[in-house]
Amino acid sequence: EPKTNGHFPSPRLSVSPRATVVAAMEAPSQGLQTVMKWKTVVAIFIVVVVYLVAGGLVFRALEQPFESRRKNTIALEKADFLREHICVTQLELETLIQHAVEADNAGVSPIGNSSNNSSHWDLGSAFFFAGTVITTIGFGNVAPSTVGGKVFCILYAIFGIPLFGFLLAGIGDQLGTIFGKSIARVEKVFRKKQVSQTKIRVISTILFILAGCIVFVTIPAVIFKHIEGWTALESIYFVVVTLTTIGFGDFVAGGNTDIHYREWYKPLVWFWILVGLAYFAAVLSMIGDWLRVLSKKTKEEVGEIKAHAAEWKANVTAEFRETRRRLSVEIHDKLQRAATIR
Template identity: 35%
Template sequence: MLPSCARLVARHGPAWRFGLLVLGYLLYLLFGAVVFSSVELPAEDLLRRELRELKRRFVAEHACLSEAQLEGFLARVLRASDAGVSALSNASDTWNWDFASALFFASTVLSTTGYGHAVPLSDGGKAFCIIYSVIGIPFTLLFLTAVVQRIIVYVTRRPVLYFHIRWGFSKQIVAIIHAVILGFVTVSCFFFIPAAVFSVLEEDWNFLESFYFCFISLSTIGLGDYVPGEGYNQKFRELYKLGITCYLLLGLIAMLVVLETFCELHELKKFRKMFYVKKDKEEDQVHIVEHDQLSFSSISDQAASMKDDQKVNEPFVSPQPTLNCDGSINN
């Protein structure tokens, strides 16, 4: 009875840590809501007042047009804009569903980024998007996992082991330094440099807005307030869209490699285990027995076969001659 109670206490010991984790997450969520509300609410109020004044002036200058007619026209234009279709005359030559744009849209769907700049308009397109996503998103996760698993062997594990074995440095220190350097290189190659490029190619974007787009995209948040290649006078638009698609896929892989590298740090593993439920040893033994490939019988059989193989592979050594009491030699 007492050992069972001790195991129960040991198993549910980290429960208070999990409670602190939940409380901390809720507080962080509330903190974000307070900051966003205090920062963005005045800007929204200013924009609303500007639009009201603009609409009032327009109705006053055009007496033949009622306010209801104007609002009906604007509502239709906004619905079309939400679907990615602009009513502006200089945007009539820009299509959202040519091959390059459709490829860019497919990549945002499979990576769950979802900018919302273009959406399926037909019922057939919406139905296909559901089926395509149900199959494609797990397929994308499998693809990314397989790619990251192979890359991290050459990018993280082998370099860390090389410096640890070759030069005798501490493995934990080498892993931390390597993770920091890898993170710095990734941020430089997939955030700072692309942000500088976007700030040049996109006329209305500054460096901060370009960096903001890179972060929102590679973190798969995808707010959709900034989408490259949507300018009306964009040169080589199809080639530009293809380049952005490649950038998003490569950047997502790089981000996953960096995250996996940091997750393998010993300190982070210990930190994560603080909030996990500890498994009972009896449950682990039952789990092992239930799996044939890890059962005790199979392990013993494998050990016995390994011993037999060692005996077979061992070179034959003739017995050393010994001297008997009578002086004769026993071979």
């Protein structure tokens, strides 16, 4: 069995600020630099800005034509409606549309008889909304409309978000311990097969990510596809947007007023969000630590190359000087011998 060096202790995955996710990737005597240099911050800022600009250009190219077509379609439908219903004025139509938009923004569907639709503020829905507040997802499909509701939401978020942060860190630590032990078992199996430590670390990490994706992404996406009637792409889109706390609100589990959900459905969805957020936080933290480790190792390798180059240059210079000294001595001796012979 190959001996493992001190650079690869057992992995520890965590979202806690007091421990890095991939501390195993470095030697214990070499801790991660906790404070970035300004040059590094500026470089990362430039990369993020370029990334944002590129993303904006791509989104505009993909979405703006569709938006323009929708605008033209709405304008034509309004014109056709006014032409076919001459008793309705344009002002009356615009007022009706405005009321419908306001109702939709308030979470009330203007389609059909709204009194028959399920409430957005029953116990399960209210519990789910409270969960989106403290997790900072904020889908936006439902929001407080009353003054009291808005004031309470502010206070609830101020105290609830830090509380949820502590819970998330604790669950992340437990998940990190579980997955860390699993990865250690995988590494133990591969060590018996004489696989290099670097390959073992890559394979075990990939297995960790794949297992998490199956548990927290693939299986929930299949369930949402079946219950919500979404496509596979829409289900995966909702899962990723939710667990990364983006929360656009265009797709929300339990948000279809035409579907009668079980009372436990939304609380169960929130529990999935809780555990899934801890997993995604661990993965994102691990990626961030990888980048820091890679950056540091690259600097160390460059430093080693410079040191070798300097050493090689010093050796060549010393050898050159020694050769020149020997040649000078030999030439001097030959000249002296020639002078003696004469």
